[in-house]
Amino acid sequence: MFDGLKKKWKVGSLQFLLIIITFTVGGLCTGWAGKKIMNFLDIQQDWLWATVYILLMTIIWPAMVLLISFPFGQLRFFLNYTRRLGEKIGLLKKKSS
Numbered sequence: 001m002f003d004g005l006k007k008k009w010k011v012g013s014l015q016f017l018l019i020i021i022t023f024t025v026g027g028l029c030t031g032w033a034g035k036k037i038m039n040f041l042d043i044q045q046d047w048l049w050a051t052v053y054i055l056l057m058t059i060i061w062p063a064m065v066l067l068i069s070f071p072f073g074q075l076r077f078f079l080n081y082t083r084r085l086g087e088k089i090g091l092l093k094k095k096s097s
Contacts, residue, residue, distance in 0.1 A: 026065035
């Protein structure tokens, strides 16, 4: 599985490790920030809480992972990754070659 991702992303072992660490730390920080925001909002209805939480995570994660990628030296990789993700879900127009 990991070898397949390294080939797909065209990265070596060290960069792959830094990418995985960035995903991990970015996800942890996203969860922490999301929890703080949700506690501040104090939403009582379960369905509304879940909806707001999902939307919030969708907004926070790309920003958090880009922020975390900078100190790990992976900003270029994650700028491209989040751009491609935005294109796939229809938020961004595909780059024309």
